[in-house]
Amino acid sequence: MMIQNPHQESMSTLFFSLNPGLIVDRVLFDGISVPHRRELHLIVIMLEKPLPPLGENRVEIEYHGKIDDRICYLQTAAEERKTLHSILLYKPGKKFSFIKPLYILLTPETNWYPIAGVTEGTFLLQGRENQFTRFSLRLRLHEPLTPISQAPFEQKGDTLVCRPNEPLPQLSLIAGPYVKNTITVDSVNYNLYRHPRHDYYLPFVSEVKDTLHAMIRDLRNSYESRLGLSYPYKELSLIETPIHFFTYVMPLRSFGEQVQPTLVLLPENGVGINDADFKAQIFRLTRRTERQNQTISTKEQQISVLRRFFESTFLFNAPLRGPRNANADASSDRLYTVFPNYYNFINVVDGDMDILLSSAIELYLKSKVETSMGEFMRFRSGITDEEKANLLLKNESLAQLLQNPESMNLAYSAVRVKSDYLFRLLQSRIGTEKFNAFIETELARHRFLSWESAEFFEKLQSEFDVPFQTLFTSWYDEAGAPGFRISDMKNYRVFEGDRTRHQIKFIVSNPSAVDGLVVIDFQLRGQGGFRPGPEFFFQFAALSTLYQRIIVVPAESAKQISLLTDEEPGSLSINTVWSQNLPLQSVHRFEEFIENRKAAPIEEERVLAVIPSLVSPGEVVVDNESPQFHILSARQTTPLQRLLKVNQNDREEYQSMRPWNIPEYWCKTINSDYYGDMILSAHFIRAGDGTHKVEWEANLPEAGHYTVFAHIARMPMRGRRGNQDFIKDFHYLVRH
Template structure:
C-alpha cells in the first residue's frame, strides 16, 4: 500500500469534488438549511421533545444530515466511476503503476474527509446556537458520539455500497435506481423489521442520552453500527476486483476479495449478535408465558405480610424477605407456589428455623411445604442475583413490546423496564423483584389478572449519598432507609438515585416531588409561590376525588423524575401503566417525552400580560389544573405515532386523545381494594365505573364531528359475549373499547332499577369499609340484595352471556311547558323504538343547574327488544339543552342533542309515563321519498384525473368515518364519510364531505317516482361550513336535477349570517330565486323548488363545484314530496 500515492489521489479528488456543483449545493443545504430548520423547530413551531434533552438537538441534526448525505452520496460517490470512463484531469494519475486498492482508498478518503468536514462545520455552528440559547441543556459528548457512531457509519456504508454497485453494473442510471430504491425501502419498510437489523440509518434504534445514566442502550446500538462500518469497508474491497484497469498483481486482487469476505463475515456476525439479543428476549418471553399457563390452575396461597431487607452492589442485589402466607382455599395444599424474577437465585428458605426444600423453574418458585386450610406460615427467603427484564409485560404483544416509536417524535427512547445500576435503581412489582403469590399479569387471560394486597415493610441498606423512594412512612439512618406501610398494598416499588426533594403538606396529605437537578424543567413546571401551588394541588386532588367518587386514600402523593431509559406500556382494559404506583407517579426526566411544555414562571408571565388584574396565585392554580389535566387524566392529547408517510399526509399536525400511561385512576380504584371472582373476571371494573363521572365527555362527544365508536368493536360484539372477550388468550387493540361500551349498559341498566344517588352512596360506603382488601364478589351481591332487594347475581350472569348490540330509532325529542305541574316546570318527551334482538337502555341528560359543562343525569329508561315506547319525564326547571344518550348501542353518534332556544309550547300532561306506541310513527309519509347517503340509491364518484397515485397512496388507510381534524386539514382524497349529531339517518347519522376541486366528481341521490305529478324537492344541508372554514364569507353548493330529457341547475349560496339564497334554472326557460333565513350553524331541510315530474327514475347530484377551490361541500339526504 503506497501512502504517498493514496494521499495524491485523495488531494486531487478533493479538488474535483470542491468544484462539483452538486457538492456545493449539498454544503449550502446542510450548513445553512439544517441550521435554519433547527431554528424553525425550536422557535417557530416548537415541539418540546425536540430540545428537552441535551442530546436532542445534535441527534435531530445528525438524523437529518444522514438523510441528506445518503441521497447526495449516490450521485457524488458514483460520479467518479462514471467519470473515469471519460477523459479529464485524473488521466495523468490513471496511467501510473499503482494498485486499484490504493486508487479506491484515495477516492474514498477524499469523499469521507469532505463530508465529515461539512458535518463538523455544521456541528460547530449548531453548538454555538445551542450554547447561545441558555434555555436548552447543552452537553458536548453527544455531538462527538453521533459523529462517530451515527454519521460516520452511514457515510462509510453508503459510499462503499455506491462504489461497488457502480463498478459491478457500469451503468450510472441502473446503479442510482437500485440505490435510491434501497434507501427508500429501508426508510419506509426495512427499518421497522427484525429489531432494526437492516436499518443502516439507525432511525428506529433507541439512541438518546439520559442526563442521569447515559446512553439508553449503548452495547446493542454500537454492535449494529459497527456491522455497517464493516459492510461499507468490505464493499470497497469487493469493488477493487471489478475496476476496469490493470491491477498490477492478481494476488492483490485475491487478497482484497478475501479481506472483503472476512470483513463482511464479521459484519454479518455483529448483525447476527444484535438480532440474537432481541430474538432471545422474545423466546424467553414465550417460555415465561408457557410456565404461567402450566401453573395457572394450581391452588394459590395469599401473602399477608412481607418484611424485605434489600442490599445492592453494582448490578447485583441481595434480599432477605420474611413473608407470612396463609391458605384461603377450602382444602390443604401440598406446595406453596410463588413467583420471583427468573435471574434471581434462591440461596435458602427456612420456616420456623428449619430449612425448606424448594425448586425454582425460571420465575416459578415451589416450596415443598404443605399448608392446611386457613393456616398461616412464615417463610424467610434469601435470594440474590441480577434482574431479568424480559419477564415484564408478558401480556403485551411482541410487536408492541419491541416497538420503539413514541408519539410523533423521531427520537427513540429507552426500552428498559427495570434498572439496577451503580448510579440508579428502579424496581416495580412488574419485574418480580420480591416473591408474589400470583402473577401480576395474566398473559393467558390478560383481563383476568389478580390483585393481591399485603402489608409491606422495606429496609434498604445503601450509601447516604443516595435517596431511596418507596411507599410508606420513611425513616432514615446512617445504615440506610426504612419504610413502613400502615395499609396493605397491591405491590411495592423501589427507586434509588441522587435526588433532590421538595415537599408540601396539603391538608393531611404530604405532596413530594423528587428531581435530579435544581435547574432543569422537571421542577420548573411546579416552581411557584407556596400559596398558589398548595391551592392548585388541592384543587386537582378534589377534582379527581369528584371524578372517581372516592376520597384520596393515601397519606402522601409523590411525583418522581426517572431516566428516559425507562419505559412502560399501556395495557388493554387498564388505566395508566407501571409508571403509576400506590402513592407514586413517575415521569421521564425533564418531561422530555411531551410535545408541549410551559414552565410555571413563563405561564404566570404571560398571564400578567393577558390579565393584569389577576393575581399570581390564581394563575399558578390555573397552571397546575391544566397541567394535571394534560398529564394525569385517563386520556392525554398526543400526536399520533409518526412515520414518514404520516408526515407527508399531515396526520401529525393535530393532537388526538390517547390512553394516558400516567393516569392516576388506579389511585382511586384498584390500589384501594377490589372485588374478585373466578367466574366473573373484571367485575370490579364494571362496578367501579359506576362511580365515575364521564358526563362531560358525553357532552363533548355529542357536538364533535366524527365517530366516537370503533366499528370493529360493534361488529365483534354483534356475535360475541363478554365471556368470549374475557376468556381470550390474546387481546386486540379494541378490547378496552369493548369494556367501556359494556360498562355503560351495566351501569345504566342497574340505574333503571335502583336510584342512582342511593346506589352510588352504597358503593362509596362499601369500598370505604373494605379499603385495601380483596373482597369476594359473593359478599357484594349479598349486601346489594339485602339493601335494595335487587337480584344482582342474575343480572350479572345474563350480562356476561349476552351477545349482540341493540340499536334505536328515536323521534320527537321535545320539551313543553306544563300548565298543571306543581313541582315541575317542563315536560321532556321522546319516542324510541328498539327493533333489534337485544335489550338496551337510553339515558336522558340536561345541562346542570349551575350551567357548568357538566351534565345532569335525569333518567335511564330500559328499552327492551322489539318494543316501541313514548316517554315523558317532568323537569323541575326549563332546560336549554337536552341530550338523549343511547349508551351501549349501534347508534352512531350515540347521542341526540337538541337546543331549546325558542319559545316552548304548552302541555296539560304533568307526570312521568312510559307507554307503548305503534311503530307506524317511525315510518315516513307515503307521499314522501327520502334518500340518505347510507342508502343504496346514493353513490359518489371521484374525478380520476384529479386523484393522483401519490394522493391515493398517502390516504390508502383512511378510516371508515373521518374526524374533525380531517375536515380542518382538508387533505383527504375524494368523498370522506363521517358522522354528526345533526345529520339524517338511523341508526347511523352520517354524511359525506369533499374538498372542491372543480372536477367531475359528484354525489348522486336517485329515486323511483311511483306516479306522475307535482313534487317538491328538499335537500338537507348541515351547518358545518362556517365551523370548518370560519374565515370565508360565501359558500356555494351546485346541484343538478335530471329526469329523462329534463335538467335543472340549482345553486345555493350560504351567507355569513347563515341565510341561504337559492337560484334555479332549467332547460325549459325557468329562472327563479328564493331566500331562507337560517342560523349560521343550523342544519335543516332546504326547499329547492316544485317540479312537474313523470313516473320513473329521477336523480339529483351535488357537483364538485363551490364558491372557491378548496371549499368543503357536504352531502347528506334529499327527499321528494308528492303534492296532491
C-alpha cells in the same frame, strides 16, 4: 415472608413467581432449607410436611441477578412491542426497569420480588392475583442516592428501612439523585422528586406559593366529593423518571405502571404531558386574553395554568383513548390519574369473574370524575373506541370479544360500555342515590381487604331484591345490542299555576330484539364546548347537568317521553350507552322555547302501541348508508403514497372532519346533526372542480310529481383562524 394457606385442602407444593433473570440461591421453610426448582419465572417449592388449611409459616427466598424485561407485558402483542417509542420526532427507546449504579427503578410488572402464585399470562381474563401484604423493605446503597417507595425510609445503621403503614397489593423501588420538595395539606404530605437540573417550571409558578395550599385542598375536596371516596394514605409523591421509561396499559385496565400506591411516575421534564408545558400554556392564555381585550395578572396566569395541569393530568381527565400505551400522544396525559389510589390499590375483588367485576366497578366510579369531550372528539378521532367496540358487540357477546386476540385493543372499551349499561340498569331499578350509597358503603367496608364477588352478588340480592348474578351472566354471555331512533322532538314553554316551566317531548324507539336504555341529560344554555374567560382557556368544559334521567326501552317498543325543567335548557343529550347507534351520544340544541298556553304540563313515559316509522307515507329516502348510494369517483393515489406503499384501504370507515384539513377524496364521518336511521353519518370532501361526484339512486314506486330534498347539517365549527367560508356551494343534478 409469612404465608397462609387460604384453601380447604392441605398444600404440599407452593408456587411463587420471580423475574427469570434473578437466580434463587436457596429457599427456607420455617427456617429449614427445602428443595425447589425453577421453571422460567416460577419457583416451585416441595414440602415434606404439607401446609394445612389456614396454616401459616415463614418462607425465605434468597436470590441475586439482573432483571429480564422480557417477562413484562406478556399480553402485549409482539408486533406492538417491536414498535418504536416516539415522542414527537424523538425516539428515546424503551426500558421497563433500571438497575444502575446511580439509578434504580423497579415496578411490580418486573416481578422484582417474589409473589405467591403466577403472574399475568397472555390470556386476557387471567390477571395477576392481587393480595394485600404488609411489606418491609431493607435497602443498602453504595452511592448517596435518594430512595423512594410506598413509605419514608428510616436509617438503621448502614441500612435504610421502609415499612408502609397500610397493607398494599404491590411495592415499588426508586432511587436516584433527586431533589425533594414537600407541602403538607390536611395531614397529607405531597412530595415532588425531580432531577436537580430539571427546574424549568419554577419561573412559571413563582407567585403561587401562598395559594398552593388552598388550591390543593379545593381540588382534593372537589374530586372526593364527586367520587364519594377519600384518599387513604399519608403520602402522595410525584416522581420524575427517565424519558425512556416505558409502560403499556394492559387490557381491562385504565392505568399503567406510571401509577403505584402513593406514587405517580412522571416523564422526564414532563415531556408528553401537554399541560406541563407551562411556557406554552401561558403564551396561549396571554394571546387569548389580548384578543378578548381582557387583563390578567401574572399571578392569575400562573394559578390558571397550574390548576389546569393538576386537573387534566391527575384528576378530572378525559377517558383514555387511542393506543393504550405511553407512546400515544392523544392519551399520554391521561395515564397519570390518581384514581387507582382511591379504588384499585385498596379494594380487591376475588372470585370467578373478579377481573370483570372489578373493571365494571372501576369504570362506574371513574365515570363520576371523567370529563366528557362529547362531539369535540370528532375532530380528533372520527369514531371513539367505545363506538368501535359497540360495532363488534352488535354481533358478538362480551365473552366472545374478550376471548378473541384480534379484539384485544378494544377489550377495555367493550367492558366500559357494557359496564356503563349494567350499572345504569341497576340505578334505574334501585334508584341512583341508593345505589351510589351502597357502592360507597361496601368499598369503605372492604378497604385493604379482598372482596368476594359472590358476596357482592348476594348483598345486592338481599338488600334490593336484584338478581345481579343472573344479570351479570347474561350481560357477559348474550350477544347483540339494542338500537334506538329519536324522533318527533318538540319543546315549548308551559305554565303550571304561577310557575313557568319548559316542556320537552320526544319519542324513543327500540326496534331491535335486545332490551336497552338511554340516559337523558339537559344542559343549561351556553354550557359545554370551550369555556370562555382566561381561567379556562382552550379547556373543553364538562357539561353542567341540569337534569338527568335513565329511560329503559325494552326490545321492539317505543315510548313517548315528556319531561319538564324549571330552568331553560340549552341542549339535550341522549346517551345510548351500549347500542348499535353511531354516534353513541346525540345532542339536540334548543333555539328557543315559545309559549304554548293551550298545553298542559306533563311528565311521563308512555308506551306507544306502534313503533313509528322513520319514513313518512309518500316519502322515498335514500341515505348515504343505503346500498343505493354510490361514490362515482375513484380515490386518487399520490406519487408519494405509491413510493411509501401507503395502503389507503387501512383507513377507518368513519374519519374525523377537521375543517382546516378536508381531504380531496370522499370520506364518511358521524355527528348527531346528520341524518340516518341508527347511524347518523355524512360524506364530505374538499371543494374542487366538480369531478368528484356521488349518486343517490331512488326507486320510485309510481309515476308522478316529486319534490326533492337534501339534508344539510348545520356546521357550528369554524376553519383556521375563524374562517367560516370553508363550506362551498352544493350542486345537484336530478335525472328522471
